[in-house]
Amino acid sequence: MGRITEDLIRRNAEHNDCIIFSLEELSLHQQEIERLEHIDRWCRDLKILYLQNNLIGKIENVSKLKKLEYLNLALNNIEKIENLEGCEGLTKLDLTVNFIGELSSVKTLQHNIHLKELFLMGNPCADFDGYRQFVVAALQQLKWLDGKEIERSERIQALQDFPVVEQQIREQEKAYCLKRAKDKEEAQRKLQEEENKGEREGRHTGFDGRWYTDISATLPSSEGSKDDVQAPEIQEEECKKKKLDSGEDDLEFWNKPSLYTPESRLETLRHMEKQRKDQEKLSEKKKKVKPPRVLICEDGRALNVNEPKLDFSLRDDEKRNQIVLDLAVYRYMDTSLIDVDVQPTYVRVMVKGKPFQLVLPAEVKPDSSSAKRAQTTGHLVVYMPKVGEIITGCQGTSKPVKSTPDSSREKTNKRSQQMERLEVDPSKHAFPDVANIVQAKKHTPRRVQAEPKIIPSEEDPDFEDNPEVPPLI
Secondary structure (H helix, E strand, O other): OEOOOHHHHHHOOHHHOOOOOOOOEEEOOOOOEOOOOOHHHHOOOOOEEEOOOOOOOOOOOOOOOOOOOEEEOOOOOOOOOOOOOOOOOOOEEEOOOOOOOOHHHHHHHHHOOOOOEEEOOOOHHHHOOOHHHHHHHHOOOOOEEOOEEOOHHHHHHHHHOHHHHHHHHHHHHHHHHHHHHHHHHHHHHHHHHHHHHHHHHHHHHHHHHHHHHHHHHHOOHHHHHHHHHHHHHHHHHHHHHHHHHHHHHHHHHHHOOOOOOHHHHHHHHHHHHHHHHHHHHHHHHHOOOOOOOOOEOOOOOEOOEEOOOOOEEEEEEOOOOEEEEEEOOOOOOOHHHEEEEEOOOEEEEEEOOEEEEEEOOOOEOOOOOEEEEOOOOOOEEEEEEEOOOOOOOOOOOOOOOOOOHHHHHHHHHHHHHHHHHHOOOOOOOOOOOHHHOOOOOOOOOOOOOOOOOOOOOOOOOOOOOOOOOOOOO
């Protein structure tokens, strides 16, 4: 059974930032509330209050709600209109489908001068002869009754016939009250019988339980294994029997004719709660604990597991000599829900308690590994350096070479030569000669050279050797 608590009101006050003292509208429908309480002290500024489809049996603790304009109490167990005089601003009251039999109690609404709409359909009093005329004459401020507008001629006629109608209403009220008293006695008797029946069943089940306990305690140890084997079968049979019995009881309950009274509504609710509790007990017994997922075999071999069903990529970064895992973790998931564990041969990531495990193609260094989240995609990137390999730019593998003294000398000579190339020649200045930067080379004036004359050889028949001619330079 539900009760009005501060937590319940705050949960239904999200539209007001869960602040209840300034709340103007509150909806507490279908909460199985039996009593109207605390609202007049916690929510003084309420203007609209929804309390339909509950088990409220009396209108109370609302007289301090001076600003209340609309009160919905449909589908409850109310039998009398009362305690609404303090709701000075009340303009609309909904009491549809209740158990109001005292129609004369509507006179208490005469103090609510702003009341314009009233709903009483579905109540026992709505079946009385002269019901509408009585309400129209008693509440002259009303404009609408049961969704139908009250015309001026209808009110004049109701006021003229009011003395006769009032007498008829009082007689019908008296007959209804006598009938209602008998219904209460019958409901009380049935409730007492059910309680006695439940106590007898409890004693019977308690005796059986003690009898099974004594027998199991007196059995020798050699027969214990047989009992252990038979125990689950016995429990299953008992569960089946209980289920069949509960199903038969449930069918019998719903097929049993009953009157529509506040007691029958409470009885139906109790029966539904009992069925729900029995179902929960049976489900708890049948509930099997899911075995934990195997991540490591008995021989120590790790398995590939992707329980969260996430996309991933694993690449070998040979340039940096590391393995990179890119796991497509949900973008907006909190990082505190992710746990990374890097081992030499595998990596394990727990995402919201679900394991993702992947065997690595090479051995890595767990202490040097790192993990981070991508800021754009939210992916988890794990960097795992490899073990015992030289970082090289080429992909070729080195071949093993036998070391000899000659080879070692050659290597040292080569290294020294390479080092000499990098050293600065000490014979040269450490600083450049600024004066000789431009005139590094002296340019001589360019002369036009004469073309060499062809000296005829002695063998040439036209050659004449004149001694007076000076030799050519």
